[in-house]
Amino acid sequence: MILVAICDNDEGATFQIEELIESTYEKHGVEMEIDVYYSGEKLAEAISQGKMYDIIYLDIQMGGLDGLAVGKYIRKMELDSIIVYISEYIEYIESVFEVEAFEFIRKPISNEKFMLTLKRALNRLDRKQYFFDCKYKNYWIRIPIKDIVYFESSGRKINIHLKDNKMEIFNGKLDNMEIKLSNSPSLFLRIHKSYLVNLSYIRAISGKKARLINELVLPISDDRKDNVRKQYVKCLGEDISERDN
Numbered sequence: 267m268i269l270v271a272i273c274d275n276d277e278g279a280t281f282q283i284e285e286l287i288e289s290t291y292e293k294h295g296v297e298m299e300i301d302v303y304y305s306g307e308k309l310a311e312a313i314s315q316g317k318m319y320d321i322i323y324l325d326i327q328m329g330g331l332d333g334l335a336v337g338k339y340i341r342k343m344e345l346d347s348i349i350v351y352i353s354e355y356i357e358y359i360e361s362v363f364e365v366e367a368f369e370f371i372r373k374p375i376s377n378e379k380f381m382l383t384l385k386r387a388l389n390r391l392d393r394k395q396y397f398f399d400c401k402y403k404n405y406w407i408r409i410p411i412k413d414i415v416y417f418e419s420s421g422r423k424i425n426i427h428l429k430d431n432k433m434e435i436f437n438g439k440l441d442n443m444e445i446k447l448s449n450s451p452s453l454f455l456r457i458h459k460s461y462l463v464n465l466s467y468i469r470a471i472s473g474k475k476a477r478l479i480n481e482l483v484l485p486i487s488d489d490r491k492d493n494v495r496k497q498y499v500k501c502l503g504e505d506i507s508e509r510d511n
Contacts, residue, residue, distance in 0.1 A: 267449070268296065268391060269318065273303040273336065274325035279352065279375065280304075283323055286380050296388065306331030310339050318445055319347050321387050326353040326362075334358070337365035344438050346399060346446075348387045395451060400426070400436035407434050411452050415478060416463040417443055429467070431480070453501065457494050458487045471498050 270287060274280050280302050291298045301319075303309040306328055313319075322340065324333040337349055351362045354373035362370050368390075369383045398409045409426065418425040419440040426434040440462055447454045453465040457476055461484050470477045471494065474486045486494050 268298045268320045268388070270298055270300045271303060271309060271312075271317075271319040271322045272300065273306060273309040273323065273328070273333065274352065275304050275328040276325065277304075279325070279373065282375055283352070283380070286377060287384065290381070290384055290388075305329070306333060306336040310336055313340060313343060313345070316441075318345060318442065320391055321348045321350065321384075323350050323352055326351060326355055326358050334361055334365065337362070337367065341365050344401075345442070346401075348390060350383060350387070395449060398426075398447075400424075400434070400438070402434070402436040407436070409434065411447070411450050411464075412466075414452070414464055415467045415480070416461055416484070417454075419460045429480075453497075455494060455497055457490055458485055461485075465498065465501055468498060471495055 272280050272283050274283075284300055284302070287298060287300060290296060301312070301317075303312070307330055309322075309324075310331060324336060326333040333351060333353070337351075340347055340349065348368045349362075349365065350369045350371060351358070351367050352371045352373060352375060356372055359370050368387060371379055371383060396411055398411050398414060400407050400409075409428070413429050415427045415429055417440060418427060422437055423435055424438045424440060424443065426436070428434070440456075440460070444454065444456050444462055447462070454462050455465050455468075456462050463476060463478070463484065467478050467480075468476050469479045469481075471486070474488070474491055476484045476486055476494070478484065
């Protein structure tokens, strides 16, 4: 399921965008859920309450909180949503890329340009299923998801522990990582408030402990132990190593 947000105070534009997106998933069978917001404030409020989107279409001048401010807020929340700006004001074209926008589409919207951009966005999302991208300080890191053993929350930072015993660090929240990886080919299991583990690397579960294939033992919290055991036993019924192939 791909989650899409449209934020524009122009009802005609939001209707056109919805129609184009719907025609895509009707034609190609891509499952999408669309939320429409008519102000920057409403979208920012939804995001502040934990709503996450794969693709966000943003107008710039909407009155009140403008699209550029919303884009900056999205990045401040350390979300890597694909942001596509749609505006008649081309003088903003350089500013939108300060928030790492994916594309700028000028109004009136060209159906051909919109569909091409959507196709590119879907291709990126497809690739993201197999790679985990994160930013630390001024550089981006791309990691094959199958190489991630577990995520560890440490204050406002997250440590990524890899199968070669290397570790990467980035700023973020484990709750967001759990949602982000929910559609990953690898199954990640939240065993503790501080640990999100790739199930393929769990050798055994005993009581409130998870033993990984590198013999490291991680704690399982009381409130999660029943679900962890249930998910682990369920996956033993299939070859979990096949999930990463």
